[in-house]
Amino acid sequence: MSFLDEVPWDAAGLIAAVTQDAASGRVLTVAWMNRAALAETVRLGEAVYWSRSRQRLWRKGEQSGHVQKVLEVRLDCDADAVLLKVEQVGGVACHTGRESCFFRKLEDGRWVAADPVLKDPATIYGK
Amino acid sequence: MSFLDEVPWDAAGLIAAVTQDAASGRVLTVAWMNRAALAETVRLGEAVYWSRSRQRLWRKGEQSGHVQKVLEVRLDCDADAVLLKVEQVGGVACHTGRESCFFRKLEDGRWVAADPVLKDPATIYGK
Numbered sequence: 001m002s003f004l005d006e007v008p009w010d011a012a013g014l015i016a017a018v019t020q021d022a023a024s025g026r027v028l029t030v031a032w033m034n035r036a037a038l039a040e041t042v043r044l045g046e047a048v049y050w051s052r053s054r055q056r057l058w059r060k061g062e063q064s065g066h067v068q069k070v071l072e073v074r075l076d077c078d079a080d081a082v083l084l085k086v087e088q089v090g091g092v093a094c095h096t097g098r099e100s101c102f103f104r105k106l107e108d109g110r111w112v113a114a115d116p117v118l119k120d121p122a123t124i125y126g127k
Numbered sequence: 128m129s130f131l132d133e134v135p136w137d138a139a140g141l142i143a144a145v146t147q148d149a150a151s152g153r154v155l156t157v158a159w160m161n162r163a164a165l166a167e168t169v170r171l172g173e174a175v176y177w178s179r180s181r182q183r184l185w186r187k188g189e190q191s192g193h194v195q196k197v198l199e200v201r202l203d204c205d206a207d208a209v210l211l212k213v214e215q216v217g218g219v220a221c222h223t224g225r226e227s228c229f230f231r232k233l234e235d236g237r238w239v240a241a242d243p244v245l246k247d248p249a250t251i252y253g254k
Binding site: 002003006016018020024025026027029030042072073074075076077078080081083094095096098101102103104105106109110111114 | 129130133143145147151152153154156157169199200201202203204205207208210221222223225228229230231232233236237238241
């Protein structure tokens with residue numbers, strides 16, 4: 001019996017994966033994993049997701065170098081989400097060059113970009 | 128233009144909602160919201176989710192009293208998840224009586240309950 005068998009994968013074979021910086025507690029990303037992604041994440045000790053847009057395994061940081069080193073993996077009570085506690089290499093999780101993908105805050109009924117861009121995406125992705 | 132219109136609700140009309148204790152940084156729950164749930168959450172200042180199992184709006188704490196007072200609402204870069212920073216009334220988010228729903232930790236290939244039960248569920252739900 002593998003820990004993978006205890007996950008009730010949804011109709012698309014996925015589970016939501018919340019990733020949190022282990023040091024700061026900041027929630028960095030929400031992404032998706034299939035069985036292979038979770039298995040690879042645990043095997044490598046680095047976050048591997050399932051890209052729904054590209055329909056393939058996506059090793060976080062494969063292009064940017066902003067790898068997420070996994071320190072802890074948790075499962076919630078109804079087993080429809082996993083939580084990764086990670087060390088975010090480079091301090092940037094978002095493709096916009098920000099620490100977290102959750103950089104927009106609701107203020108007076110509007111989403112406002114509330115966090116600084118730490119690295120120019122053109123530099124990150126060499127475009 | 129409402130902030131609700133900027134959310135690209137999925138095929139089922141939902142968005143993932145990650146809820147984090149604002150003080151401790153602990154990720155408490157992952158749940159789902161439809162448009163009405165997010166609107167109500169912002170209007171009330173308390174977390175309201177869409178229960179997929181019961182197919183109805185679910186005001187967190189409606190039975191248990193363990194309401195989540197919302198201090199901040201954030202949206203991620205591709206707008207497929209919201210993050211709530213909350214004050215968790217009663218210090219218990221999980222129906223098992225634990226602080227967080229993510230109480231199972233992967234250890235040596237097994238999910239192990241790693242957090243204490245703070246309140247007896249029988250007491251919480253009066254069963």
